[in-house]
Amino acid sequence: MDITNILFAGVGGQGILTSSRVLALAAVHAGLDVKMSEVHGMAQRGGNVDTHVRIGKEVPSSLIPEGAAHFLVSFEKLEALRYMHYLRPEGVAFVCPTEIHPLALNLRKDESYVKDIDKVLETSAPKLVWVDATEMAKEAGDLRMVNVILLGALSTRLPMGPEDWEAAIRERFSAKVQEACLASFKRGIQYVSAPV
Amino acid sequence: MRKLMLGNEAVARGAWEARVAFGSGYPGTPSTEILEALAVYPDVKVQWAPNEKVGYEVAVGAGLAGVRALVTMKHVGLNVAADPFFSSSYMGVNGGLVVVSADDPGMASSQDEQDNRSMAKAAKVLMVEPYDAEEARWMTREAFALSEAFDSPVLMRMTTRVCHHTGVVHPAERAEFTPKGFVKDIPKFVLLPNHARARRVKIEERLQKALAFSEQSDLWNPIRKGSSDIGIVTSGVSYGYVLETMPEASVLKLGITNPLPMERIRAFAKTVKKLVVVEELEPYIEEAIRAAGIQVHGKDILPDTGELNLPLVEKALLGHVRDKVTAHPGDVKIPVRPPTLCPGCSHRGIFTLFRDMKLRVMGDIGCYTLGALKPLAAMDACMCMGASVGMAQGLEKFGGPKEKGKTIGVIGDSTFFHSGLTGLVDMIVNRSQATLVILDNRWTAMTGGQPHPGTGKDIHGEDAPQLNVAEVCRALGVKRVREVDPYNLEATRKILEEELAAPEVSVVVAVAPCLLGARIPKGEPVEINLETCNRCGACIRVGCMAIHEKDGFPDVDPDLCGGCGVCEQVCEPGAISLPAGK
Numbered sequence A: 001m002d003i004t005n006i007l008f009a010g011v012g013g014q015g016i017l018t019s020s021r022v023l024a025l026a027a028v029h030a031g032l033d034v035k036m037s038e039v040h041g042m043a044q045r046g047g048n049v050d051t052h053v054r055i056g057k058e059v060p061s062s063l064i065p066e067g068a069a070h071f072l073v074s075f076e077k078l079e080a081l082r083y084m085h086y087l088r089p090e091g092v093a094f095v096c097p098t099e100i101h102p103l104a105l106n107l108r109k110d111e112s113y114v115k116d117i118d119k120v121l122e123t124s125a126p127k128l129v130w131v132d133a134t135e136m137a138k139e140a141g142d143l144r145m146v147n148v149i150l151l152g153a154l155s156t157r158l159p160m161g162p163e164d165w166e167a168a169i170r171e172r173f174s175a176k177v178q179e180a181c182l183a184s185f186k187r188g189i190q191y192v193s194a195p196v
Numbered sequence B: 001m002r003k004l005m006l007g008n009e010a011v012a013r014g015a016w017e018a019r020v021a022f023g024s025g026y027p028g029t030p031s032t033e034i035l036e037a038l039a040v041y042p043d044v045k046v047q048w049a050p051n052e053k054v055g056y057e058v059a060v061g062a063g064l065a066g067v068r069a070l071v072t073m074k075h076v077g078l079n080v081a082a083d084p085f086f087s088s089s090y091m092g093v094n095g096g097l098v099v100v101s102a103d104d105p106g107m108a109s110s111q112d113e114q115d116n117r118s119m120a121k122a123a124k125v126l127m128v129e130p131y132d133a134e135e136a137r138w139m140t141r142e143a144f145a146l147s148e149a150f151d152s153p154v155l156m157r158m159t160t161r162v163c164h165h166t167g168v169v170h171p172a173e174r175a176e177f178t179p180k181g182f183v184k185d186i187p188k189f190v191l192l193p194n195h196a197r198a199r200r201v202k203i204e205e206r207l208q209k210a211l212a213f214s215e216q217s218d219l220w221n222p223i224r225k226g227s228s229d230i231g232i233v234t235s236g237v238s239y240g241y242v243l244e245t246m247p248e249a250s251v252l253k254l255g256i257t258n259p260l261p262m263e264r265i266r267a268f269a270k271t272v273k274k275l276v277v278v279e280e281l282e283p284y285i286e287e288a289i290r291a292a293g294i295q296v297h298g299k300d301i302l303p304d305t306g307e308l309n310l311p312l313v314e315k316a317l318l319g320h321v322r323d324k325v326t327a328h329p330g331d332v333k334i335p336v337r338p339p340t341l342c343p344g345c346s347h348r349g350i351f352t353l354f355r356d357m358k359l360r361v362m363g364d365i366g367c368y369t370l371g372a373l374k375p376l377a378a379m380d381a382c383m384c385m386g387a388s389v390g391m392a393q394g395l396e397k398f399g400g401p402k403e404k405g406k407t408i409g410v411i412g413d414s415t416f417f418h419s420g421l422t423g424l425v426d427m428i429v430n431r432s433q434a435t436l437v438i439l440d441n442r443w444t445a446m447t448g449g450q451p452h453p454g455t456g457k458d459i460h461g462e463d464a465p466q467l468n469v470a471e472v473c474r475a476l477g478v479k480r481v482r483e484v485d486p487y488n489l490e491a492t493r494k495i496l497e498e499e500l501a502a503p504e505v506s507v508v509v510a511v512a513p514c515l516l517g518a519r520i521p522k523g524e525p526v527e528i529n530l531e532t533c534n535r536c537g538a539c540i541r542v543g544c545m546a547i548h549e550k551d552g553f554p555d556v557d558p559d560l561c562g563g564c565g566v567c568e569q570v571c572e573p574g575a576i577s578l579p580a581g582k
Helices: A016-028 A075-083 A117-123 A132-139 A141-156 A162-172 A175-191 B007-017 B032-039 B054-062 B073-082 B082-091 B115-122 B133-149 B193-215 B238-245 B262-270 B283-289 B308-319 B347-355 B367-372 B387-398 B414-427 B471-478 B488-502 B566-569
Strands: A003-011 A035-037 A048-056 A067-072 A087-095 A127-130 B003-006 B022-025 B045-048 B070-075 B097-103 B126-128 B152-161 B165-169 B227-234 B249-253 B257-259 B274-278 B360-362 B407-412 B434-441 B481-484 B505-511 B547-550 B553-556
Touching: A003 A016, A003 A075, A016 A035, A016 A048, A016 A141, A016 A162, A035 B434, A048 A075, A067 A075, A067 A141, A075 A087, A075 A117, A087 A141, A132 A141, A132 A175, A141 A162, A141 A175, A162 A175, A162 B227, A162 B274, A175 B249, A175 B262, B003 B007, B003 B133, B007 B032, B007 B097, B007 B133, B007 B152, B007 B165, B022 B032, B022 B054, B032 B045, B032 B070, B032 B115, B054 B070, B054 B073, B054 B082, B054 B097, B070 B073, B070 B238, B073 B082, B082 B115, B082 B193, B082 B249, B097 B133, B115 B126, B115 B152, B115 B257, B115 B283, B126 B133, B133 B152, B133 B165, B193 B262, B227 B238, B227 B262, B238 B249, B238 B274, B238 B308, B249 B262, B262 B283, B274 B283, B274 B308, B347 B367, B347 B407, B347 B434, B347 B488, B347 B566, B367 B407, B387 B407, B387 B414, B387 B434, B407 B414, B414 B471, B434 B471, B471 B505, B481 B488, B488 B505, B488 B566
Parallel strands: A003 A067, A067 A087, A087 A127, B022 B045, B022 B070, B070 B097, B097 B152, B126 B152, B227 B249, B227 B274, B360 B407, B407 B434, B434 B505, B481 B505
Antiparallel strands: A003 A048, A035 A048, A035 B165, B003 B165, B126 B257, B547 B553
């Protein structure tokens, strides 16, 4: 079965659910089958959150096995590391260089973040792409744009066409923010397409 | 038409297509979104009940009136509704009745992992199990017809990964259904012992009829003919793992799992060399097959706890896992990120007090159960909805002088209306001296902010009658009822001390709305003066995501901190200052 697996990771409240839903909608517009799995309830309260999206001609189940993700999209660095083992060794990780510290328990010997995390991430996923979506969203004047910027970056590697993405974004977001979302989405595409 | 839907949204769609007139239930992960989605459709009356038992009973009443009714709950909610669930089986139905039990294998958001397939068997009602969103739609739609055809409530058993997966659904036109009106039938609907004895026989007759239907139904129990080397019997979410692991295998997929079509299974088993049951949790299908004298594998190669997934099924069926090599961070310790109370949450201050006052705390089910986690660690027991009240009474009565004057029960307002009221009645009449703290934040917060009897809103956001927690307690007969502002730690501590010392039952109501439920915008952050800070760590120990350690000093994240002031009140050197105007 030819299935593309995309894992989204981050911290509850970062917009991970919204991103995965837009991706799934784009797949539907492209005539593909899609299954997505998400987390609700207690796990959402400030804890780590992951959603699984699987697209293809026929998708029987919704959970991505470890080592089977073609893409990892992480909204936060520590969470990229936490879910890294879901990625295939040759898989691509899109990581937003945001740091959200987990709850500290002790002031004097705090171990709430991994030292040299950038290097650890780059070593574990050779095909890692940094996407500073937070910075771009700040420039655009709306922090909520982080998710569409990351989606824009991801979209360059997926089979859906620009019209499928536009339809998905228009379906998911209210008329008030649609144009801003589309512009930010394009910004994400340009960011990873621009020659370095 | 192809439409993307959450499994729970698909249940709502199926119910609407079946012309359901009424939906009821109590919020509980992973079931909550069903009623929220149903409430958006026209021509359906949808309402949250104070608990699952009441929700079930109102649905039975609606069914007696001749309309179709849906009632939804999480797996443990069916325990609360078990009394009407078991007895309604004896009554049968007038208008179709479908009850959704959303089980939580792996306990993503629950206190237990019970497999409610055994509940359907014990109650002798029909049971159906969808595997994905599209099946959730059409099975819900058809379950109402089954309910009426076989005169039985139908239990639709779902699991987290079916409820909370999103997939492609093919919405259909609405079915024809004309409400029947009330039909007077005393021997059927009045469960006096002599009536119930007659109904008991009817139950067996109805199950036999349903069995005959299930045995020959290719729609509900389809067989996928494949290799004769292996035949797999499966149901629910496991079907997807089977398809993906062994697309070549022969598969009998059971959509109706009570009663089990054993002759169909026997005939299927004869066509294959080896029979395997792939099912999550209990060996429910496997044991029945074995009892019928058919050789079968199941829990000898698959786990009976936790969720199944593709690798587990691959290992069981193929002997190996397909994707073994993964990207790997190497030997790095990744700090955990457990769920925690939101920055600014009204529960943080009061749990800080419970900890610092060294109270014995009987907890309950809600966001505030997170008060049991470090660094608060201010809860000593938590069992099930409403249990804090009774447990506090029992512990205080028998704990001796060590527990006297320091035992409290702590319960949220939604949970109090759900099943804390009767516990409080018991405290009063049996002269408990324990103290009950009710966290009145006006919303059922953990499940995403649903209204409850104390909210003053209904599921549509329309104004509704609002019950006042303190007034309810006084009306029941509690003489000592005090309201406190949980953001004011000193005043709250004083009142807690007074009520704990009082030799009678007292109730302390902590009144402050849930910031998320009431959509209260974030305020300005606090500031920390590092020159005054003595690094005692008291601010870190209130357990707030907005404060973390930086170079040995506390650091405030201004994007998260809304200046609630709890850390400011525990800071002895006064290094934390509130935003101007607070």
